[in-house]
Amino acid sequence: MKKEKNVPRILFAAPASGSGKTVVTCGVLELLKRREISCVSYKCGPDYIDPMFHRYVLGIPGYNLDSFFLDPDEVRRLLAEKAGRQKMAVMEGAMGYYDGVAGSTSHASAYEVARITDTPVVLIVDGKKSSLSLVAVIQGFLEYERDSHICGVIFNRTSSVMAERLGPLVERLGVRVYGAIPVCPEAELESRHLGLTLPGEQKRLQENIEALADRLESCLDVDGLVELAKSAALLPVGGGRQQGREGQPETKEQSGTKIIRRIAIARDEAFCFYYQENLEWLEREGWELIDFSPLHDSWLPCGLSAILLGGGYPELYARELSENTSMLEEIRKARRQGVKILAECGGFLYLHQKLESMDGSVYPMAGLIEAEAYRTEKLSRFGYVVLYDRKGRRVAKGHEFHYWDSTCPGSCLKAVKPLSTRSWDCMHVEERMIAGFPHLYYKSNPDWILEFLEGGNNSGN
Numbered sequence: 312m313k314k315e316k317n318v319p320r321i322l323f324a325a326p327a328s329g330s331g332k333t334v335v336t337c338g339v340l341e342l343l344k345r346r347e348i349s350c351v352s353y354k355c356g357p358d359y360i361d362p363m364f365h366r367y368v369l370g371i372p373g374y375n376l377d378s379f380f381l382d383p384d385e386v387r388r389l390l391a392e393k394a395g396r397q398k399m400a401v402m403e404g405a406m407g408y409y410d411g412v413a414g415s416t417s418h419a420s421a422y423e424v425a426r427i428t429d430t431p432v433v434l435i436v437d438g439k440k441s442s443l444s445l446v447a448v449i450q451g452f453l454e455y456e457r458d459s460h461i462c463g464v465i466f467n468r469t470s471s472v473m474a475e476r477l478g479p480l481v482e483r484l485g486v487r488v489y490g491a492i493p494v495c496p497e498a499e500l501e502s503r504h505l506g507l508t509l510p511g512e513q514k515r516l517q518e519n520i521e522a523l524a525d526r527l528e529s530c531l532d533v534d535g536l537v538e539l540a541k542s543a544a545l546l547p548v549g550g551g552r553q554q555g556r557e558g559q560p561e562t563k564e565q566s567g568t569k570i571i572r573r574i575a576i577a578r579d580e581a582f583c584f585y586y587q588e589n590l591e592w593l594e595r596e597g598w599e600l601i602d603f604s605p606l607h608d609s610w611l612p613c614g615l616s617a618i619l620l621g622g623g624y625p626e627l628y629a630r631e632l633s634e635n636t637s638m639l640e641e642i643r644k645a646r647r648q649g650v651k652i653l654a655e656c657g658g659f660l661y662l663h664q665k666l667e668s669m670d671g672s673v674y675p676m677a678g679l680i681e682a683e684a685y686r687t688e689k690l691s692r693f694g695y696v697v698l699y700d701r702k703g704r705r706v707a708k709g710h711e712f713h714y715w716d717s718t719c720p721g722s723c724l725k726a727v728k729p730l731s732t733r734s735w736d737c738m739h740v741e742e743r744m745i746a747g748f749p750h751l752y753y754k755s756n757p758d759w760i761l762e763f764l765e766g767g768n769n770s771g772n
Contacts, residue, residue, distance in 0.1 A: 315545035318394045321536060322355070322432045322460075324404035324421045326448055330437040331467035333361050334498045334523065336403040340368045341524035342533050343399065351397045353390065355421040356405030357695070357710040357750070359584035359622065365403070368520060372587045376402065376428070379412060379419035379695050379729070380708055380752040383427045384549040389588065390428055391548045399540050402430065408452060408461075412695060413730035417456075419695065425460040429544045432460045433489060433536065438469030445469075446480045453484055462539055465531065466491035467498070489539075490531035497523040571597035572616035572765070579604035581632060582657055584622030589753045596761065605661065609637040617651040617764050618642070620658025622750055626686070626715060629666050633674035642677045646743065651764055652679070654746035656713055660684040662746055663717065680739060680746060682719035691716045692735065696726040696749055700740075706759045709749035721747045 323339075325332050336352070343350050352365035352373045357380070362373030374393050378386055394400045404421030411420035425432050434452060436445050445466070453459050463486055466474045474491030481488050492498055497519060527533070574593065576585070582605060590600060601612045606628055611618070625632055633639075642662075646652060654662050662679040667686050676684075692711045700706050706724065723740035726749060727733075738747035745763055753760045 313547045313549055316391045316548050318391055318400055318546045319540040320400040320430045320543045321540040322402040322425050322430045323435055324408040324432050325435040327407045330435050332403050332435055333364055335435050335465060337364050337368050337520060338523040338527040340401055341520050342528060348399055349397045350399045350401050351393050353402045355402060355424045358405055361403055374587050376424050378423045378427060380755050386427050387546055387548055391546055431462040431539050431543055433463040433465055434461050435465045435467050438466045442473060446477060449481055450484055461486060463487045463489045465489050468494045489535055492530055495526055497526045573599045573601055573614050574617040574619055575601050575603050575612050575615050577605050577620045578602040579606045581606050581625045581628040582621050582623040592753055605638050606631055611641045611645060615650050620654040620661055622656035625657045625660050626669050629668035629674045639677050646679055649743060652744045655750050656748050659746045659748060660715055682717050684715050684717050687714055687716050695729055698724045698726055700724055706756055707751050708755035709751045711748050713748055
C-alpha cells in the first residue's frame with residue numbers, strides 16, 4: 312500500500328552541460344539557508360562532485376537520485392526518506408534535461424526523475440550569444456514531452472535588458488520567468504578533466520558562494536521558486552519498512568544498532584568520490600565507517616575487516632601518495648592479513664605497481680595490481696554499465712568515467728553498456744579484493760557486496 316507524503320521540491324535542469332545548473336543550485340541553497348528554510352539536496356544521475364558542492368553549502372550530505380540504479384518506487388522512497396523533516400528538497404539535473412542512457416533515450420535522465428517524482432522543473436538557459444532563439448529552445452523543450460514538468464525558466468549569462476524583452480514571449484508559452492543572471496565572476500566555478508574542481512580546492516569558495524547568493528538575491532525571484540516547490544503534488548511512497556539485505560525487511564542488527572565489522576574509508580584530496588547512499592547502506596548493514604587518509608596518515612585504523620578506496624584524483628597527488636611509504640606498506644600488510652579491499656577507479660589506480668601522474672612522471676604505488684596505470688588522451692570508457700560474472704549472472708550496476716587506463720584492467724567481470732552492443736572485460740575479483748574502474752552502486756545487488764565483505768568466495772568463477 313502506497314502512502315503520500317508532502318515534500319516541497321524543485322529541480323533545476325538545463326538544455327546542456329555547462330549551462331549553470333550547479334551555480335544556480337548552490338546559490339539558491341545558500342539563499343534558502345539564509346531564509347532558514349532547511350533543505351536536502353540531490354543530484355540526478357551518477358555525478359559525485361556536485362553533491363559535494365551542495366554539502367559544502369548546506370553542511371549535510373547530498374544524495375543521488377538515479378533511475379538507472381534504482382526503480383521508480385526506490386527513487387521516490389529515497390527522496391521522501393532523505394527529505395525527512397526538511398522544509399524543501401532541491402534537485403540538480405545532469406547533462407541536458409532529456410539526455411539519458413545511450414544518448415538516444417530519456418531513461419535515467421533528469422526528465423525521468425522529474426516524471427517519477429512529479430517534481431516541478433526550472434530550466435536554466437544559457438543566453439550567451441543568443442536572443443530570440445532562446446524562446447525557440449524553450450518551446451522545443453516544453454513540447455518534446457507532453458508532461459515535460461517544466462514550469463519556469465532562469466536565463467543565465469543574460470542581461471536584464473534582454474531578459475525583459477524575452478520574458479513576455481516565454482511566458483506566452485505557459486511558463487514563468489524566475490529571473491536572469493548576468494555574466495559575472497560570482498557565477499563561475501573552476502573546472503578540470505573530470506568536471507568541477509572540488510570545493511576544498513577552490514580558493515575562497517565560501518566567500519564566492521556568499522557573493523553568488525548576494526547576486527542571485529537581486530536577480531532571481533527566490534520567493535517565487537519557494538512557492539513553486541510548495542506547489543508540488545503529494546509524493547507517493549511505497550509502504551513497508553526500509554529494505555535491508557535484498558528482498559528482506561531490515562532487521563534490528565542491520566539498522567545500525569549493532570556493529571558487525573569496521574571498514575576504513577579513504578577520504579582526502581585524492582580519494583573523495585562516493586555515493587552517500589552506499590555509505591549509509593553500509594552503516595545500516597552494521598558496518599562502522601572509519602575515515603583515513605592515504606595522503607596524510609601513516610597508519611590504518613585498528614581492528615579492520617575491510618578497506619574502501621573510492622574514486623578521486625590520485626593522479627594529481629601521485630608523488631605524495633608514493634612518498635607515503637608507511638601507508639603503502641599498511642595497505643600491503645592489510646591484504647596479507649586477510650582484510651577485504653574494495654577499490655573503485657582512483658582507488659584501483661592506487662593499488663597498481665606504478666601510476667603516471669598528471670605531469671607525466673611515473674611513481675610506485677601499492678603494487679597489489681601487477682600493472683601500470685597511465686594517462687589517455689580522452690575518456691577511456693564512459694557511462695552506465697551493467698556487470699556480469701563469467702556465468703552470465705548480473706552482479707552489479709555501476710558507472711565509469713576516467714581519463715586513466717591500466718595495462719591490466721581485469722577480466723573477471725564483463726561490463727555491458729545498456730542499450731548498446733558494446734562490452735568489455737573488467738575488474739579484478741578475488742576472495743579478498745574487488746578492484747576496477749567501475750564505481751559500483753551497492754544497492755543494485757546488495758547481496759553480492761555483502762557476500763564479499765562478510766565472507767565467502769566472490770571470485771565470479
